[in-house]
Amino acid sequence: INPALDLFHEIEVLKKEKNAVVLAHYYQEPDIQDVADYIGDSLGLAQQAAKTSADMIVFAGVHFMAETAKILNPSKKVVLPDLKAGCSLADSAPAAAFKAFKEQHPGHVVISYINCTADIKAMSDIICTSSNAQKIIESVPADQPIIFAPDKNLGAYLIKKTGRDMVLWNGACMVHEIFSQQKILKLKAQHPDAKLIAHPECEEAILQYADYIGSTTQLLKFAVTDAANKFIVATETGILHQMQKDAPGKTFIPAPPDNMCACNDCPHMKLNTLEKLYLCMEYEQPEILMDEQIRLAALKPIQRMLEISK
Numbered sequence: 376i377n378p379a380l381d382l383f384h385e386i387e388v389l390k391k392e393k394n395a396v397v398l399a400h401y402y403q404e405p406d407i408q409d410v411a412d413y414i415g416d417s418l419g420l421a422q423q424a425a426k427t428s429a430d431m432i433v434f435a436g437v438h439f440m441a442e443t444a445k446i447l448n449p450s451k452k453v454v455l456p457d458l459k460a461g462c463s464l465a466d467s468a469p470a471a472a473f474k475a476f477k478e479q480h481p482g483h484v485v486i487s488y489i490n491c492t493a494d495i496k497a498m499s500d501i502i503c504t505s506s507n508a509q510k511i512i513e514s515v516p517a518d519q520p521i522i523f524a525p526d527k528n529l530g531a532y533l534i535k536k537t538g539r540d541m542v543l544w545n546g547a548c549m550v551h552e553i554f555s556q557q558k559i560l561k562l563k564a565q566h567p568d569a570k571l572i573a574h575p576e577c578e579e580a581i582l583q584y585a586d587y588i589g590s591t592t593q594l595l596k597f598a599v600t601d602a603a604n605k606f607i608v609a610t611e612t613g614i615l616h617q618m619q620k621d622a623p624g625k626t627f628i629p630a631p632p633d634n635m636c637a638c639n640d641c642p643h644m645k646l647n648t649l650e651k652l653y654l655c656m657e658y659e660q661p662e663i664l665m666d667e668q669i670r671l672a673a674l675k676p677i678q679r680m681l682e683i684s685k
C-alpha cells in the first residue's frame with residue numbers, strides 16, 4: 376500500500392465506485408468510525424444491514440456481526456477488514472457443547488445474545504442484543520423455562536431485571552470482565568460529580584454501582600442527554616470517541632481495569648485498521664460466505680428479534 380495514499384479519500388471513492396456502505400461498531404478505532412456511513416450498537420447494525428440497498432456491506436466490526444449481516448441480506452457481498460476479528464463470547468459457546476447443553480435442558484426456550492456464531496443462532500429460538508434483551512425475555516410466557524446464552528453476566532443482570540429464573544451458559548466478554556471494582560470506587564470518590572455508566576456485559580460487582588446501564592448506543596445517548604458533565608465509562612474505550620464528539624464540553628473517564636497490563640480495548644475489534652478497511656473494499660475480500668441451510672436456520676431467531684424490537 377502506497378504510504379502517500381489518502382485513505383479517507385480513497386475509501387470515499389471506493390464507496391461510490393462499488394456502491395458500498397461502511398457499517399461500523401462503536402468499538403472500532405476513531406479513524407474507522409469517522410469514515411463509516413453508519414455507527415451503531417449490535418441491534419442498529421443488524422437493522423441497517425437488513426435494509427441497505429448497497430451492493431457491498433463493508434462491516435467494520437467482528438465476525439459474528441458481519442455474519443449476521445450476511446444472514447439478513449444474503450444477496451449482498453459482505454466483507455470484513457480482518458477475518459480473524461472474533462469475540463470471546465462467541466468463542467465460549469462451541470456448537471457441539473451447546474447442543475449437549477440444550478439436550479440437558481429439554482423444554483427450554485433458547486434466547487441467545489447476538490454475540491454468538493451462526494451455528495448457535497441456528498439452535499436458538501430468539502436472538503437478543505443488550506438493547507432489547509429485557510423486551511425479548513418478557514415476550515416469552517412467564518411459565519416457560521429459558522436458557523440464556525452465552526453471556527453469564529448479561530444473563531445474571533437480566534434475571535435481576537426481569538425476575539425470570541433462566542439457565543445460563545458460562546460465557547463472558549474478556550473486555551468487560553477486567554474492570555476493577557476497587558479502582559472504580561476510588562475514582563468515584565475522587566470525582567463525586569461523575570456518573571458511572573456501564574455495559575451489562577460487566578460483572579455485578581461493577582453494575583451494582585452504575586448510575587445507568589445500557590448498550591453502547593444507549594450509553595452514548597445517556598451521556599449526551601443527561602445533565603451530568605462527567606462520566607466514568609465502563610465499556611470498551613472506542614465509544615469514548617463518539618461521546619467526546621457528540622458532547623465536546625463533557626468529560627469522559629474510562630473505567631480502570633484490574634491489572635495495569637490489561638487494557639479496555641477489545642483485541643478483536645481492534646484487529647481492524649483503516650488500511651485493512653481500504654484493502655478489503657479494493658479487493659472485496661475477505662468475504663463472509665456461509666452454508667445456506669445454517670443461514671436459513673439462523674435467520675429465523677434473528678427475524679423474531681427484529682419483529683419484537685420494532
Ligand code: 13P
Nearest residue numbers: 416417418504505590591
Ligand atoms: P452493543 O453495541 O450491542 O452494546 O454490544 C457491545 C459489544 O460488546 C459488541 O461486541
Ligand code: SF4
Nearest residue numbers: 462463548549550641
Ligand atoms: Fe466480543 Fe467483548 Fe470484543 Fe464485544 S468487546 S467483540 S463482546 S470480546
